[in-house]
Amino acid sequence: xxxxxKDIWENRHALRSQFYVNTKTTVxxxxxxxxxxxxxxxxxxxxxxxxxxxxxxxxxPNYHLFLLCGLVTYQFFxxxxxxxxxxxxxxxxxxxxxxLPMVIYVIISPLVQAFFCIIGFIVIMxxxxxxxxxxxxxxxxxxxLTIMISFTAGLFLSIFEVYIRxxxxxxxxxxxxxxxxxxxxxxxxxxxxxxxxxEYAKALYSLNPMVHVITAVKDLLFHGRMFDPVPLxxxxxxxxxxxQFGLFFFRRSSxxxxxxx
Amino acid sequence: MTEFSNDTCQPLSKNxxxxxxxxxxxxxxxxxxxxxxxxxxxxxxDKNFWALRGVSFCIHEGETLGIIGRNGSGKxxxxxxxxxxxxxxxxxxxxxxxxxxxALGVGFQKQLSGRENVYISGxxxxxxxxxxxxxxxxxxxxxxxxxxxxxxxxxxSSGMRSRLAFAIxxxxxxxxLILDEVMATGDNAFRDKAMDRMKNxxxxxxxxxxxxxxxxxxKQLCNKVIWLEKGRMVMQGEPTPVxxxxxxxxxxxxxxxxxxxxxxxxxxxxxxxxx
Numbered sequence: 001x002x003x004x005x006k007d008i009w010e011n012r013h014a015l016r017s018q019f020y021v022n023t024k025t026t027v028x029x030x031x032x033x034x035x036x037x038x039x040x041x042x043x044x045x046x047x048x049x050x051x052x053x054x055x056x057x058x059x060x061p062n063y064h065l066f067l068l069c070g071l072v073t074y075q076f077f078x079x080x081x082x083x084x085x086x087x088x089x090x091x092x093x094x095x096x097x098x099x100l101p102m103v104i105y106v107i108i109s110p111l112v113q114a115f116f117c118i119i120g121f122i123v124i125m126x127x128x129x130x131x132x133x134x135x136x137x138x139x140x141x142x143x144x145l146t147i148m149i150s151f152t153a154g155l156f157l158s159i160f161e162v163y164i165r166x167x168x169x170x171x172x173x174x175x176x177x178x179x180x181x182x183x184x185x186x187x188x189x190x191x192x193x194x195x196x197x198x199e200y201a202k203a204l205y206s207l208n209p210m211v212h213v214i215t216a217v218k219d220l221l222f223h224g225r226m227f228d229p230v231p232l233x234x235x236x237x238x239x240x241x242x243x244q245f246g247l248f249f250f251r252r253s254s255x256x257x258x259x260x261x
Numbered sequence: 262m263t264e265f266s267n268d269t270c271q272p273l274s275k276n277x278x279x280x281x282x283x284x285x286x287x288x289x290x291x292x293x294x295x296x297x298x299x300x301x302x303x304x305x306x307d308k309n310f311w312a313l314r315g316v317s318f319c320i321h322e323g324e325t326l327g328i329i330g331r332n333g334s335g336k337x338x339x340x341x342x343x344x345x346x347x348x349x350x351x352x353x354x355x356x357x358x359x360x361x362x363x364a365l366g367v368g369f370q371k372q373l374s375g376r377e378n379v380y381i382s383g384x385x386x387x388x389x390x391x392x393x394x395x396x397x398x399x400x401x402x403x404x405x406x407x408x409x410x411x412x413x414x415x416x417x418s419s420g421m422r423s424r425l426a427f428a429i430x431x432x433x434x435x436x437x438l439i440l441d442e443v444m445a446t447g448d449n450a451f452r453d454k455a456m457d458r459m460k461n462x463x464x465x466x467x468x469x470x471x472x473x474x475x476x477x478x479x480k481q482l483c484n485k486v487i488w489l490e491k492g493r494m495v496m497q498g499e500p501t502p503v504x505x506x507x508x509x510x511x512x513x514x515x516x517x518x519x520x521x522x523x524x525x526x527x528x529x530x531x532x533x534x535x536x
Contacts, residue, residue, distance in 0.1 A: 013389050014385050016390070020377075020380075020381070021368070021370055021381055024377075034332040096346055098364075099346075099387065141328060
């Protein structure tokens with residue numbers, strides 16, 4: 001962890017330039033430019049709103065905002081994981097030419113996606129300004145946790161992808177399925193309060209860290225109340241512990257990576 | 262001409278410390294790899310492809326080492342071992358100083374302007390933002406692309422892109438500079454300008470390694486040359502004899518090998534006419 005902090009600090013200029021590249025190049029050649037950063041989550045919301053509210057006639061009041069909270073958060077998570085998985089394979093040229101620690105290539109994607117997520121959250125805050133309050137400031141907690149979760153997963157997945165190129169393909173399906181196992185389209189209470197779902201299934205469901213992160217975001221930005229800190233503290237402790245193992249695994253594996261690229 | 266031997270590590274001048282030391286370095290690529298190799302030893306070492314085999318040399322302060330060899334001889338692999346991108350499977354390396362492989366267009370983004378790319382590429386090559394800002398005028402002057410500096414790189418000609426990339430790459434000041442075929446691009450005027458720049462840059466670094474297919478270029482830049490073939494070192498020594506031997510070999514490898522059977526044992530040189 002200390003070494004990670006040292007690597008980030010020593011390479012902060014390269015990290016900043018890569019952050020700039022990753023945010024700017026997404027819209028550099030488009031006519032609408034940076035407006036796409038806002039339009040992107042809104043279009044996604046429209047699609048799901050049409051499916052759930054119009055076709056299936058489900059969802060409660062202000063469902064579009066409820067949906068947007070979940071979609072922006074899950075999109076942040078899923079894109080971070082997908083990009084982290086391919087981070088080393090995609091950066092082959094840079095790995096061989098620039099002498100940056102490889103962990104930098106993995107951490108950049110969650111940071112860039114966090115930036116897009118924060119823009120999405122600002123849109124929600126403006127739209128649902130009734131929910132604003134001092135508690136809104138704690139939105140940094142779920143954002144930070146999502147960066148941690150995706151970076152930790154990326155430490156393993158980016159190495160697996162180098163050796164087994166099917167990893168990225170498989171992960172895209174897992175992430176798509178994971179969206180329905182997370183409270184994006186529905187509230188997590190629907191699972192916990194449903195008597196027909198067995199207790200072990202509910203316990204398994206609660207192992208998904210994004211259940212707690214998305215619930216916290218919805219509490220803050222949709223319901224306008226503080227989230228329950230206990231589940232997030234447990235997620236933080238678990239992810240922190242796994243990250244230590246992930247960093248060890250990554251450091252052990254990364255010297256072999258250039259030969260495999 | 263000095264034939265390769267493990268204990269050959271003589272500086273050109275006395276009292277110069279070695280900056281780069283390769284001691285019997287070998288490096289292999291796995292033909293079939295598995296993630297389990299990260300945890301268990303590779304039992305199929307014989308099935309590996311050895312890109313470098315028993316390479317030993319020394320570079321002292323003030324020296325410029327040239328590396329020549331045919332395609333696939335291990336020149337670029339050797340440069341990546343120097344930059345510690347590849348870890349050797351056998352042998353030891355000692356690098357005393359900051360190494361930089363002078364690569365053109367590192368991290369270039371064609372959708373962004375030349376100026377933005379200077380910051381991006383410079384930061385990836387280890388420069389701080391303030392250092393890039395300080396050297397911007399120098400980079401602009403060398404690249405000599407005028408108003409195109411603020412245009413997207415995708416609108417550049419390949420010559421303009423090379424000039425900008427070369428200007429950025431040579432703005433760094435490492436202790437050990439590695440040049441891997443960087444002067445193969447651009448027109449003659451650019452090559453002359455690049456050659457002058459290289460000579461200036463060389464005076465600012467402790468030592469340099471130049472990888473090239475051009476014996477003339479190596480004779481001009483280097484004071485020591487090694488010749489690689491199939492991952493093994495055939496000869497090392499002063500540029501003229503080594504490069505003359507290499508050129509004679511390239512004209513007719515089979516005939517050269519028949520005349521110099523002493524090299525067959527160590528180098529396992531193929532006798533094809535590939536060049």
